[in-house]
Amino acid sequence: VRSAVSRSSSSNHLLTRTFATESVPERKVAVLGAAGGIGQPLALLMKLNPLVSKLALYDIGATPGVAADVGHVNTRSEVTGYMGEEQLGKALEGSDVVIIPAGVPRKPGMTRDDLFNINAGIVKSLCTAIAKYCPNALVNMISNPVNSTVPIAAEVFKKAGTYDEKKLFGVTTLDVVRAKTFYAGKANVPVAEVNVPVVGGHAGITILPLFSQATPKANLTDDTIVALTKRTQDGGTEVVEAKAGKGSATLSMAYAGALFADACLKGLNGVPDVVECSFVQSTVTELPFFASKVKLGKNGVESVLDLGPLSDFEKEGLEKLMPELKASIEKGIQFANAN
Ligand code: NAD
Ligand code: LMR
Numbered sequence: 001v002r003s004a005v006s007r008s009s010s011s012n013h014l015l016t017r018t019f020a021t022e023s024v025p026e027r028k029v030a031v032l033g034a035a036g037g038i039g040q041p042l043a044l045l046m047k048l049n050p051l052v053s054k055l056a057l058y059d060i061g062a063t064p065g066v067a068a069d070v071g072h073v074n075t076r077s078e079v080t081g082y083m084g085e086e087q088l089g090k091a092l093e094g095s096d097v098v099i100i101p102a103g104v105p106r107k108p109g110m111t112r113d114d115l116f117n118i119n120a121g122i123v124k125s126l127c128t129a130i131a132k133y134c135p136n137a138l139v140n141m142i143s144n145p146v147n148s149t150v151p152i153a154a155e156v157f158k159k160a161g162t163y164d165e166k167k168l169f170g171v172t173t174l175d176v177v178r179a180k181t182f183y184a185g186k187a188n189v190p191v192a193e194v195n196v197p198v199v200g201g202h203a204g205i206t207i208l209p210l211f212s213q214a215t216p217k218a219n220l221t222d223d224t225i226v227a228l229t230k231r232t233q234d235g236g237t238e239v240v241e242a243k244a245g246k247g248s249a250t251l252s253m254a255y256a257g258a259l260f261a262d263a264c265l266k267g268l269n270g271v272p273d274v275v276e277c278s279f280v281q282s283t284v285t286e287l288p289f290f291a292s293k294v295k296l297g298k299n300g301v302e303s304v305l306d307l308g309p310l311s312d313f314e315k316e317g318l319e320k321l322m323p324e325l326k327a328s329i330e331k332g333i334q335f336a337n338a339n
Contacts, residue, residue: 027265028054030095030134032088032126033102034081035062037250038142038257042101043070043079045258051265052077058091059102060084088126092133097264099171099257100126103143105248106240112145112203113328119143120152120335127153131160138167138264138300142257146170146202147325148332150279150289155336166300169264170279172202172291173256174249178235179209182228187218198232198277199292199307199318201328206321207233212311225313267296280304287322289329 029046033039034057043057047070055077057067067081082091092098103119106112123143130139135157143149150170157163175198184191195215200208209232211225220228231238239249263276274296282290282304293305310318 024051025269026053027051027096027268028056028094029077029261029265030056030058030091030098030137032058032091032098032100033143035059035066036101037105037247038101038253040066040070041251041254042099042257043067044073045254046099046261047071047073047075047077047079049258049262049265050076051262051269054094055079056082056091056095058082058088088129089133092129092137095134095137096268097140097261098130098134098137099140099142099261101142101253101257102126105250106144106236107245107247108241110240112236113148113331115144116148116331116335119145119149120332121339123149123152124156124336124339127156128160131157131162135160135162136164136167138169138268140169140171140257140261140264142171142253144202145328146172146279147206147289147328148335151329151332152336154281154289155333159336164300165281166302168280169260169294169300170202170289170291171257171260172198172207172277172279173260174253175202175207175209175232175235175291176277177252177256177259179211179214179228179232182231182235183211183214183218186220186224186228187214187216189216189218197293197308199290200321201279201289201291201325203328204233204324205317206325206328207235208314208317208321209233210308210310210314212314213308222313225311229313229317263296264300267300267302268298270298275305285318285322287326287329290325 029052034043057063063081063083067079071079103122179196180194184194198209200206267274278294279291295302
């Protein structure tokens with residue numbers, strides 16, 4: 001359900017008037033997997049976002065409680081809980097942004113790829129429903145392994161005839177969040193001022209933080225850069241081990257997911273110069289999907305930005321990650337076409 005103002009996205013006149021009166025367009029956001037470790041705090045953070053007018057919380061169980069709870073927060077959006085597959089269509093209908101943190105998380109000793117067998121099927125069925133009920137929505141894929149679940153989603157949408165490469169995003173924001181935090185600690189600069197692009201994919205060595213481009217600049221030694229890179233690549237595992245069998249990152253992920261969804265909403269609303277890193281369809285390298293800086297606009301991806309100048313260490317990292325990322329992408333494509 002959109003207002004006359006948001007429907008007229010091609011009309012600069014109406015948008016100008018919208019911002020001049022400080023009203024914002026109506027936007028529906030759906031969270032699939034909303035009762036989970038990420039889903040619940042993410043639902044809360046999206047409830048706090050003034051750009052959201054409708055918040056649909058979907059899961060296979062427990063969403064009535066989550067929706068009743070979050071719904072009492074006195075902010076703009078109207079919250080509805082949807083439970084079970086028969087309610088999925090209603091949850092999705094009219095959505096502008098769909099965020100997917102549905103699926104199983106890692107336990108110590110597992111790789112993200114070990115989640116493939118369960119999560120690939122979940123993502124496939126959810127994306128089949130998205131193609132049917134809200135084919136124009138921006139999809140924010142959180143479910144792991146992101147390097148494979150994004151290609152699965154693309155194939156499902158292609159088969160349904162709804163694929164728009166501008167509207168599919170693998171959420172890699174947590175890698176950026178971590179890189180910023182770890183860099184600020186070592187560089188001794190205010191964390192709120194830090195920017196670090198993180199490119200490649202979202203698993204182990206496929207996560208490539210570009211500390212040579214980090215700002216504010218700091219004179220860090222090569223050893224420190226190597227250690228920062230490794231800590232960013234292993235950030236997920238650090239949390240999995242600390243949680244000792246009780247799952248993976250949920251709170252920092254909810255923060256990162258909310259940040260990325262907010263950027264998508266701002267882009268849709270015509271806010272200029274919204275740039276975030278994300279794993280998207282790309283021609284930046286020879287791989288069909290790659291994470292890099294992306295400019296967000298009224299239709300999703302406005303442009304995918306180049307990697308910029310890389311240090312020798314980063315060039316080496318880029319070369320090393322390509323075969324693993326390629327295999328993960330191909331695994332996703334194969335799954336989607338074989339099942
Ligand atoms: P969780 O087990 O706490 O929650 C997952 C939720 O998904 C559960 O509530 C479950 O009922 C629900 N679910 C399962 N099948 C579903 C279906 N078919 N439809 C709707 N909901 C369904 O797990 P979590 O800690 O919230 O993690 C979720 C996923 O996010 C995992 O795959 C994890 O690896 C991934 N993750 C990604 C990132 C990232 O940076 N992209 C970061 C952290 C976690
Ligand atoms: C993360 O980076 O925290 C997530 O991908 C979850 C995981 O399994 O590490």
